[in-house]
Amino acid sequence: xxxxxxxxxxxxxxxxxxxxxxxxxxxxxxxxxxxxxxxxxxxxxxxxxxxxxxxxxxxxxxxxxxxxxxxxxxxxxxxxxxxxxxxxxxxxxxxxxxxxxxxxxxxxxxxxxxxxxxxxxxxxxxxxxxxxxxxxxxxxxxxxxxxxxxxxxxxxxxxxxxxxxxxxxxxxxxxxxxxxxxxxxxxxxxxxxxxxxxxxxxxxxxxxxxxxxxxxxxxxxxxxxxxxxxxxxxxxxxxxxxxxxxxxxxxxxxxxxxxxxxxxxxxxxxxxxxxxxxxxxxxxxxxxxxxxxxxxxxxxxxxxxxxxxxxxxxxxxxxxxxxxxxxxxxxxxxxxxxxxxxxxxxxxxxxxxxxxxxxxxxxxxxxxxxxxxxxxxxxxxxxxxxxxxxxxxxxxxx
Amino acid sequence: xxxxxxxxxxxxxxxxxxxxxxxxxxxxxxxxxxxxxxxxxxxxxxxxxxxxxxxxxxxxxxxxxxxxxxxxxxxxxxxxxxxxxxxxxxxxxxxxxxxxxxxxxxxxxxxxxxxxxxxxxxxxxxxxxxxxxxxxxxxxxx
Numbered sequence: 001x002x003x004x005x006x007x008x009x010x011x012x013x014x015x016x017x018x019x020x021x022x023x024x025x026x027x028x029x030x031x032x033x034x035x036x037x038x039x040x041x042x043x044x045x046x047x048x049x050x051x052x053x054x055x056x057x058x059x060x061x062x063x064x065x066x067x068x069x070x071x072x073x074x075x076x077x078x079x080x081x082x083x084x085x086x087x088x089x090x091x092x093x094x095x096x097x098x099x100x101x102x103x104x105x106x107x108x109x110x111x112x113x114x115x116x117x118x119x120x121x122x123x124x125x126x127x128x129x130x131x132x133x134x135x136x137x138x139x140x141x142x143x144x145x146x147x148x149x150x151x152x153x154x155x156x157x158x159x160x161x162x163x164x165x166x167x168x169x170x171x172x173x174x175x176x177x178x179x180x181x182x183x184x185x186x187x188x189x190x191x192x193x194x195x196x197x198x199x200x201x202x203x204x205x206x207x208x209x210x211x212x213x214x215x216x217x218x219x220x221x222x223x224x225x226x227x228x229x230x231x232x233x234x235x236x237x238x239x240x241x242x243x244x245x246x247x248x249x250x251x252x253x254x255x256x257x258x259x260x261x262x263x264x265x266x267x268x269x270x271x272x273x274x275x276x277x278x279x280x281x282x283x284x285x286x287x288x289x290x291x292x293x294x295x296x297x298x299x300x301x302x303x304x305x306x307x308x309x310x311x312x313x314x315x316x317x318x319x320x321x322x323x324x325x326x327x328x329x330x331x332x333x334x335x336x337x338x339x340x341x342x343x344x345x346x347x348x349x350x351x352x353x354x355x356x357x358x359x360x361x362x363x364x365x366x367x368x369x370x371x372x373x374x375x376x377x378x379x380x381x382x383x384x385x386x387x388x389x390x391x392x393x394x395x396x397x398x
Numbered sequence: 399x400x401x402x403x404x405x406x407x408x409x410x411x412x413x414x415x416x417x418x419x420x421x422x423x424x425x426x427x428x429x430x431x432x433x434x435x436x437x438x439x440x441x442x443x444x445x446x447x448x449x450x451x452x453x454x455x456x457x458x459x460x461x462x463x464x465x466x467x468x469x470x471x472x473x474x475x476x477x478x479x480x481x482x483x484x485x486x487x488x489x490x491x492x493x494x495x496x497x498x499x500x501x502x503x504x505x506x507x508x509x510x511x512x513x514x515x516x517x518x519x520x521x522x523x524x525x526x527x528x529x530x531x532x533x534x535x536x537x538x539x540x
Contacts, residue, residue, distance in 0.1 A: 123526035128479030129534040130413050131497030132472050137485050140470035148468060148512045190482075193471040193507060238448045241467070244440065244495040245487045 001095040005218035005225035006396070008037025008211035009359035014175040014347035017205045018111065022054055025207040026107035027065030029352075033103065033209035038221050041067035044211070045099040050076045050086035050106040051351040058351075062105055077351075079386025080276065081233070082106060083208065084354025088392060090212040091231040100217045106356070107207035108349035135278065136192035136200060138246055138387065143194055143281025145245075149296065152284065154194040155324055156299035158185040160283035161199050161344055162317055163308050168341025170309070170372035175204050175347030182320035185280075199280035199344070206349035208356035226362050229263035229379070229395045236389035248282065251391040252289035252383065259381070259393040260291070267291040270335035270395075271377040272364055273307075274357040276385045277342040290383060292333040300329040307337035309372055335381070336374045339364065354392060357382035361396045407529035409522075415441030415496070416520065416535050417459075425520040426462065427535060429494050430455035438493045461491040462518040463540060469512075471505045488516060488537055502538035515540040 010032030012025055026049070034040060049059025059073035078085040083106025090104040127133055146152045162182050168174040180188075180198050188196035218225035234255040239247050260266050267290060275290065277283035284298035293301040303325040305312040311334050313321045340346045340360040343353065361380035363369040369377075378398060385391045411418050417428045431438050433456055435449035443455050467487040475481035484500040500516060503509045516537040523534040 121526075122478040123524045123530075124412065124532060125476065125478070126412060126534075127476050128472070128481075128483055128485075128499065129523045129532075131487075131499055132470070132483075132485035133497070134472070134476075136474065137470055137472055140472075141468045141485070141487060144468040144470060144512075190471070190473040192473065192485075193469075238437075241487065241489075241495045243447075244497050245468070 002097060003215035004091050004094045004212060004228045005215045006210050006212055006228060006358070006362055007218050007221045007225055008033040008039060009209065009362045010036055011173055011208035011352070011356045011359050012206060013173045014204050014206035014349055014352070016111070017109070022051060022058070022107050022109040023061040023065050025109065025205060026062040026105050029107065029207035029209040030062060030066045030103060030105045033211050037211040039101065039211055041069055043101050044069070044071060044103045046072045046074070046093055046102040048074050048076060048086040048089040048102065048104045050083040050104070050354065051108060052077050052082050053108065058107070062107070078390045080278065080350050081354055081384045081386040081390040081392045082351040084357070084382065084384040084392035084394065085233060085390065087210060087212070087355055087358060087394065088231045088233055090210070091228050094212055094214055101211065101213035103209060103211055104355055105207065105209040106352040106354055108351040109205045110203040110349055111205070112203070135387070136195060139279035139281050140192035140195050141245055142248055142285060146281070146285055146298070152299050155182065155186065156302060157194060157280045157284055158182055158199060159302045159321060159324065160277060160280040161185045162320060163302065164277060164338050164342035164344045166314065166317070167309055167339050167372060168345030170370065171341045171346065174341040174345045175202055176345045181317065195279045195281055201278050201343035201348040204347040204349050206347060206352040206356065208352045208359050210355055210358055224366055226365050227397045229265060229397045230259040230393065232259045232262065232393045234391045246387045246389055248385055248389065249285060249289050251389055252286060252385060255391045255393045256290045259395050263395040265379050265395055265397065267333040267335065270333060270379050270381050272336040272339055272361065272374045272380045273383065274338055274340060274360050274380070275383040277338055277344050278348060280344065283337070283342070286383060287337070290381065292335055292337070293331060297329070299324060300326045301331055304329050304331050306331035306334050309336050309339055309374065311336065339369065339372045339374055354384040357384060358394055358396065365396060365398050407531065409531045409533060412523060412532045412534040413441070416533065418533060422520050422533070425533065425535070427460040427490070427494070427496065427518065429458045429460045431458055440494045440496055460494045464488040464490040464516055466510065466512060466514045466516060467495065469500065469510045471507065484510065486537070498535065498537050500537050
C-alpha cells in the first residue's frame with residue numbers, strides 16, 4: 001500500500017436548504033474541493049458518494065450536476081458513518097494503486113424530519129410500548145451506563161455542550177453558532193434523560209467533499225499535502241446485552257487501537273480530535289474510548305479544560321466548570337475536541353458528517369481554521385459512529 | 399384472499415420474543431440457547447451471531463423478574479405515544495436482557511434506581527385496521 005494524501009477539502013454551511021436538491025449541495029462541495037485542490041473534474045478517476053436517504057444512484061446524480069465524465073461511481077450507505085466510509089473507500093482505491101486521484105463526497109438532505117427512528121406504523125410500532133428505540137433513548141441510556149459505573153453527573157455531560165457551543169461561535173460553517181452557559185443547557189427542555197435539547201445534535205442538510213490522491217501526485221498540486229496516516233472501519237462485535245442496548249464503546253475502542261497502531265501516533269500525540277458527539281453523553285464516552293483519558297475520567301477531563309480550544313476553560317465559563325474540576329487531575333491527552341463545534345452545533349446531515357470532520361482536521365493542519373485554529377496542529381483524529389453499528393477513525397498528519 | 403377476509407381478528411404478540419398464553423397471566427418472554435456455544439438470546443434465532451453455528455437452538459422460557467440495568471425518561475415521543483415515559487434495559491433473572499418500559503411509577507429520575515427489582519406483565523397496547531390486537535410486555539416495580 002502506498003502513501004495517500006488529501007489535497008482538497010470543502011464543506012457547505014450545514015443548515016436547511018429546502019430549495020435545493022441533495023445533488024446540488026454535493027456538487028457545490030465537490031466543485032469547491034476541486035478548486036481547493038487546484039484540480040479539475042478530468043483529474044478525478046473515481047467518485048465515492050456517501051448518502052443515506054438517496055442511496056440508489058446518489059453519486060451519479062452528483063456527477064450529473066458537477067461533471068459527467070463517465071468515471072466509476074460507488075454509492076455508500078453505512079449509517080452515520082456513511083461519509084467517512086466513502087472516504088475510506090477513496091483511500092483504499094488510491095492506496096492500492098488502482099487510481100491516482102479520486103473524490104469522496106458526503107451529502108444529506110434531512111429537512112425537518114424530527115427524531116431519528118421515530119417513524120413507524122402506529123399499530124405495530126414498538127416505540128413506547130416495548131421500550132424505546134429512538135437515538136435519544138439509546139444515547140441517554142449509554143450515558144446512564146457511565147453514570148452507573150462511575151457516578152457521572154448530568155452536569156459533566158452538559159459541559160461538553162457548553163464547550164462545543166462555544167467553539168461553534170468561531171465556525172461560520174456551523175448550523176448553529178450560539179453559546180450556552182451550563183444553566184441554560186441544564187434547564188433546556190428534556191429530550192431523553194439526561195440529554196436536554198441543547199445536548200442533542202440537530203438534523204439538517206449539508207455536504208462535504210475531499211480530493212484524495214497518492215502522495216506522489218499530491219506534490220504536483222500542493223506543498224502542503226495532508227497524509228492519511230490511518231483509515232479504519234469496525235463493526236460491533238458480540239457483547240452481552242449488545243442486541244438489546246447498542247454498544248457504542250467496544251467498536252470505537254477496537255477502531256482506536258488499530259488506528260493508533262497503523263499510524264504510530266498515540267492519543268498523547270494528537271493536537272485535536274473531531275469525535276461523534278451526536279449527544280453530549282456520547283462525547284464523554286468517546287474521550288475514554290479513544291484513550292484521551294482513563295476509564296471513568298471523562299467528567300474530570302472535560303472539566304480540566306484540556307479538550308477546550310486553547311487547552312483551558314475560558315474565564316466566562318470558569319464558574320460553571322469549577323465545581324466539577326479536580327485540580328489534581330492530569331490529562332493524558334491535550335487534544336482539543338470538536339473545535340468545529342461538533343455535531344452538537346455544526347449539525348449532522350448524516351452522509352456529510354464523516355467527510356466534514358476530516359475537512360475540519362485538514363484546515364487545522366494547514367493553519368486555515370480562522371478564529372478556532374488549534375495552535376501548531378500536527379496530528380488530528382476524526383471519529384464517526386453510526387448505529388447499528390459502524391465506526392470509522394481517520395488519523396491525519398502534516 | 400377471500401380466505402383472509404373471512405379470518406377472525408387475532409390477538410398477536412407485538413414482538414416475537416413474547417409468547418402468548420390463554421390468558422395474559424400465562425404470557426412469557428421466550429429465548430433460545432445455542433447448543434454449540436451456550437449463548438442465550440432473547441427471542442427465536444436461526445443462527446448464532448457469536449459462534450456462527452446454524453443451530454440447533456434450545457427454546458427457553460425467560461424469567462419474568464429482573465433488575466434495571468439502565469434507564470432513561472423519554473420526553474419527546476412519537477405522536478401516538480403519551481410522553482413522558484420510562485424506557486429501560488432489564489437484566490432478567492437467569493439471563494437475557496430486554497428493552498422495555500417501566501410503568502406504575504411516575505417518570506421522574508428520583509423514582510428510578512440502577513439495580514431496582516422489577517416484574518413483567520403484559521397488556522393489549524394497540525389494534526390495527528383489520529381489528530387484530532397487539533399485546534406488549536412491560537415492567538413495574540416488584
